[in-house]
Amino acid sequence: xxxxxxxxxxxxxxxxxxxxxxxxxxxxxxxxxxxxxxxxxxxxxxxxxxxxxxxxxxxxxxxxxxxxxxxxxxxxxxxxxxxxxxxxxxxxxxxxxxxxxxxxxxxxxxxxxxxxxxxxxxxxxxxxxxxxxxxxxxxxxxxxxxxxxxxxxxxxxxxxxxxxxxxxxxxxxxxxxxxxxxxxxxxxxxxxxxxxxxxxxxxxxxxxxxxxxxxxxxxxxxxxxxxxxxxxxxxxxxxxxxxxxxxxxxxxxxxxxxxxxxxxxxxxxxxxxxxxxxxxxxxxxxxxxxxxxxxxxxxxxxxxxxxxxxxxxxxxxxxxxxxxxxxxxxxxxxxxxxxxxxxxxxxxxxxxxxxxxxxxxxxxxxxxxxxxxxxxxxxxxxxxxxxxxxxxxxxxxxxxxxxxxxxxxxxxxxxxxxxxxxxxxxxxxxxxxxxxxxxxxxxxxxxxxxxxxxxxxxxxxxxxxxxxxxxxxxxxxxxxxxxxxxxxxxx
Amino acid sequence: xxxxxxxxxxxxxxxxxxxxxxxxxxxxxxxxxxxxxxxxxxxxxxxxxxxxxxxxxxxxxxxxxxxxxxxxxxxxxxxxxxxxxxxxxxxxxxxx
Numbered sequence: 001x002x003x004x005x006x007x008x009x010x011x012x013x014x015x016x017x018x019x020x021x022x023x024x025x026x027x028x029x030x031x032x033x034x035x036x037x038x039x040x041x042x043x044x045x046x047x048x049x050x051x052x053x054x055x056x057x058x059x060x061x062x063x064x065x066x067x068x069x070x071x072x073x074x075x076x077x078x079x080x081x082x083x084x085x086x087x088x089x090x091x092x093x094x095x096x097x098x099x100x101x102x103x104x105x106x107x108x109x110x111x112x113x114x115x116x117x118x119x120x121x122x123x124x125x126x127x128x129x130x131x132x133x134x135x136x137x138x139x140x141x142x143x144x145x146x147x148x149x150x151x152x153x154x155x156x157x158x159x160x161x162x163x164x165x166x167x168x169x170x171x172x173x174x175x176x177x178x179x180x181x182x183x184x185x186x187x188x189x190x191x192x193x194x195x196x197x198x199x200x201x202x203x204x205x206x207x208x209x210x211x212x213x214x215x216x217x218x219x220x221x222x223x224x225x226x227x228x229x230x231x232x233x234x235x236x237x238x239x240x241x242x243x244x245x246x247x248x249x250x251x252x253x254x255x256x257x258x259x260x261x262x263x264x265x266x267x268x269x270x271x272x273x274x275x276x277x278x279x280x281x282x283x284x285x286x287x288x289x290x291x292x293x294x295x296x297x298x299x300x301x302x303x304x305x306x307x308x309x310x311x312x313x314x315x316x317x318x319x320x321x322x323x324x325x326x327x328x329x330x331x332x333x334x335x336x337x338x339x340x341x342x343x344x345x346x347x348x349x350x351x352x353x354x355x356x357x358x359x360x361x362x363x364x365x366x367x368x369x370x371x372x373x374x375x376x377x378x379x380x381x382x383x384x385x386x387x388x389x390x391x392x393x394x395x396x397x398x399x400x401x402x403x404x405x406x407x408x409x410x411x412x413x414x415x416x417x418x419x420x421x422x423x424x425x426x427x428x429x430x431x432x433x434x435x436x437x438x439x440x441x442x443x444x445x446x447x448x449x450x451x452x453x454x455x456x457x458x459x460x461x462x463x464x465x466x467x468x469x470x471x472x473x474x475x476x477x478x479x480x481x482x483x484x485x486x487x488x489x490x491x
Numbered sequence: 492x493x494x495x496x497x498x499x500x501x502x503x504x505x506x507x508x509x510x511x512x513x514x515x516x517x518x519x520x521x522x523x524x525x526x527x528x529x530x531x532x533x534x535x536x537x538x539x540x541x542x543x544x545x546x547x548x549x550x551x552x553x554x555x556x557x558x559x560x561x562x563x564x565x566x567x568x569x570x571x572x573x574x575x576x577x578x579x580x581x582x583x584x585x586x587x
Contacts, residue, residue, distance in 0.1 A: 105567045198547045212546045241553040242546060310530045321507055328508075330582055332571035342585045343508070351510030359509050360519055364526060366507040367498055380533050382543030387536065389544060421522055422529050438547020463548065 003031035007168040008486065011225045014171060015073045018065065025065070025076030029058035029120055032078050036123070036169045039489045044144050045154075045164040047083050048091050049123040054078070057120040064118065073252070074232055075118030080170040082161050083124040084131055085216065086205035087111050094207045095129045095139035098333045098353025108205020109240065110174060110216050110233040117232045122170060126160030129355045130324065131181055131209045133157050134427045137418050138357045146189060147487040148453055152411035155185030158219070162189035165219045166454075168486055172229050173219040178209050179312050180406075180431025182217045183443040187406035187456025190445045191483050192226045192473075193219045197464050198438035199244030201230075202237030210319035211242070213312075213435040221484050223444060223477040227251035227470045234466075244464070251470050259471040261294035264459075265399035269305035270430055276409045282447035282455040283405045286476060290403070293475060298399050302391040307384050308433040309425055314368050314381035315436075321365030327353065360421065385436050392437045396462050401472050404430050406443040406456035430458060440466050444473045445482035454482070496527040 001023045006014070017023045033051055040046050061076035081087065084094050086104035088111075093099045107115070114121060128138035136144040136159030144159040146152040147167040154163040158175025162185035165173055175182045177195035186193025194217045201216045208214060218229035231252060236245040266287070271280070291297055329335040329349025336348035354362070368377035395402060407427060417424040434441040439460055446457035457476070461469030477483070500516050500523075511519070565578045574581035 102571050105563065105570055199550075238555065242548075242550060244548060244550070304536070307532060307536060310532050313526070314530060314533070325508075329573065331580060333573070335573035339583060342583050345583060346508040347505075347510040350508055351512075354509065356515070359504075359511065359515065360522065362507045362509060363498075363500070363503050363519065364523055367503045367523075370503065370506060377530065377533070379543060380538055382545060383538035383541040384533060384536060385544040386541050387538070389547065421526060436544075436547075 001027065003034050006031040007035050009171070010221050010484070011074070011077050011171040011228060012222070014077055018076050025058040025061040025120060026055060028076065029055050029078060032122070032170060039147075039167050040169060042145060042150055042489060043147050043163050043167045043169070044142060045125055045160040045167065045169055046123045047093060047095065047126050047141055047160070050090065054120060054122050061118050061120060071116065071118035073228055074114070077119055077172065078122045078170055079114055079119045079172045079174065079229070080122040080125055080161070080164055081111070081173065082127055082158050082175045084127065084176055084207040085110060085174060087121055091124060092207065093124070093141070094131070095127045095141055096353065096355065096358065097140045098327050098349065100334060102332060106205065109202035109237045111205060113233050119232070125158070125164055125173060128157035128159070129358050130207065130320070131157040131176055131178060132320070132357050132361055134180070134184055134424050135412070135418065136160065137414060138355055140355055143414065146411045147489060148190060149411065152413055152453065153188065155188035155407070155411065157181040157185075158193070159185045161219050162186050162191055162193060165189070165191040165221060166487060167489060171220070172225060174216055174233070175219055176206055176209070176214055176216050177435065178213045178316060179435050180428035182219065183431045183441055183456070183458060184407050184428055186219060186443040187458075188411040188454065190448070190454025190485065191219055191221060192223055192442065192444050192477070193217065194226050194230060194442035195434065195440060196230060196234065196466060197244070197440045199242055200234050200246070200440070200464065200466065202240040202243045204237055204239040208323040210316040211323060212319060213316060222481065223470055223474040224252070224255055226442065227255050230466065246464050249467050251467055254467040254471055255474045259475055261296070262400035262468070262472065263296040263298050263398065264290055264472070265298045265300045265395055265402045267300055267302040267305065267395070267402060267404060269302055270404040274408050274429070275405060278449040279405050279407070279409065279455050283457055286446045286457050287403065289476060300395050300398060302395060302433065304384065304388045304391050305433060308388055308436055309429055311381045311384045311388065312432045312436060313364070313425055314377050315385065317361045317365030318368050318378050319365070321362045321369065324358070324362055329353070388433055389437045392433070392439060400462070401469055402460040404458045404460070406430060406458040410449050410453035410455055434460050439463055440469050442469060442473055444477050446476070446480070447482060495524045498523050498527065
């Protein structure tokens with residue numbers, strides 16, 4: 001099979017080819033390496049590659065298959081990881097200068113699960129430094145470009161993970177989502193991206209940003225592939241005390257069963273001002289589709305929606321200021337050459353090693369936690385977070401899933417928002433409340449603008465209701481398949 | 492609404508142990524003032540008597556079995572240390 005036909009396939013299709021023996025894992029790995037050579041000079045999704053290791057894993061998969069010892073549907077399928085997820089012996093920079101020489105001494109739990117499933121783990125994917133940003137412009141190693149329009153951002157923070165799938169540099173990738181960092185870039189790059197329920201996927205081995213909000217999740221061309229990857233990485237982990245002891249059903253199996261149309265809620269606060277007209281039109285068309293399939297559409301209200309962005313930025317920055325204290329210039333980060341005493345080591349190593357947005361957020365977070373301001377900012381934000389959760393609880397008494405746009409606009413141009421933190425923060429306005437409530441959410445591609453930029457539809461589900469959520473998304477995706485369209489990256 | 496709030500950048504950057512350049516201080520002063528102004532929205536809602544949420548699905552008393560497990564060998568734990576000697580991290584003098 002020729003390489004261009006291999007890289008256009010979904011992971012599920014590749015898995016089928018491997019099973020019937022029409023191709024080998026090594027050919028698949030080779031095809032993706034060729035594609036990365038061809039397009040990554042333009043896209044810059046990858047921060048690091050280890051081609052030898054990648055091909056060796058693929059050959060090992062072929063050998064297992066030859067002996068009849070295949071490990072499952074993902075055996076031989078490439079999966080690339082955002083550069084905040086640990087893979088033993090591989091670098092992890094978090095797109096920060098402060099970790100430029102860091103090599104992971106252990107595997108993240110998701111990495112271990114992927115290895116146990118036989119997945120072929122590929123290169124390290126770009127992001128906004130420490131996952132702080134919505135455009136990948138905050139990477140210390142240069143931005144990733146949107147494969148649909150190289151003058152536009154891919155979204156962020158998992159912009160490398162979304163761009164790699166869109167540019168067919170990987171069939172599956174993992175990202176992390178703290179306030180929309182999987183769903184927003186998935187929307188802007190025209191691929192599927194999913195944030196699971198908080199506690200569904202272990203955070204062990206993920207470089208922490210905001211621990212009460214972070215979740216790892218999949219990117220793929222289709223909802224079917226997202227289900228396959230999610231069921232592989234989910235499940236309780238004793239190494240993450242916030243990991244939830246819930247059963248992980250086979251989501252792939254759920255998608256094969258006939259789904260029952262259910263009730264979808266449209267929160268009026270998500271359909272107000274600030275939404276691009278073409279985004280609105282594409283989402284309304286998707287709503288019409290669901291109606292035609294027998295879904296009940298219910299208007300509802302989430303009154304605290306406009307407070308979710310300030311609540312998020314108080315809580316996320318507070319947690320970040322505490323989490324990022326570990327990058328101290330002492331134990332495993334770069335150390336400033338200019339430090340004269342111990343305190344200097346901290347302040348200078350961090351001053352030299354962190355980028356602007358990371359500094360801004362650590363300072364903001366420390367301020368919100370500092371004596372005299374704690375009650376007005378942090379505590380008040382945590383109380384408001386309770387009200388946001390209760391809004392969702394009430395909504396889910398009436399509906400099975402909530403439908404909104406993923407992002408108010410399609411991909412924006414480089415530099416458009418980078419000097420104005422608030423306007424950048426507002427690009428996550430539709431995704432943030434899901435993290436605050438801990439709920440699962442996904443973005444599925446639902447069309448393109450006239451200028452050819454992808455548009456995403458967000459579906460939010462009940463806690464630990466990934467099966468239902470994926471099935472609702474699959475009902476739309478299998479008949480539209482916008483994520484299967486590939487951008488033209490030829491000169 | 493009140494005028495733009497101001498943050499003592501020197502005080503807070505010292506709390507976070509991040510040394511800033513004079514240019515960064517000036518830039519952040521303005522930007523963070525805008526962000527704090529935006530945060531004033533939080534004061535709009537009455538949160539009297541509402542319990543704070545720290546985690547969406549909190550779990551309490553998560554215990555491990557009391558049994559010894561293999562830990563990191565010291566060379567692995569030290570592999571990323573900027574300076575180490577005799578299985579220890581080397582730091583500048585802390586006590587006079």
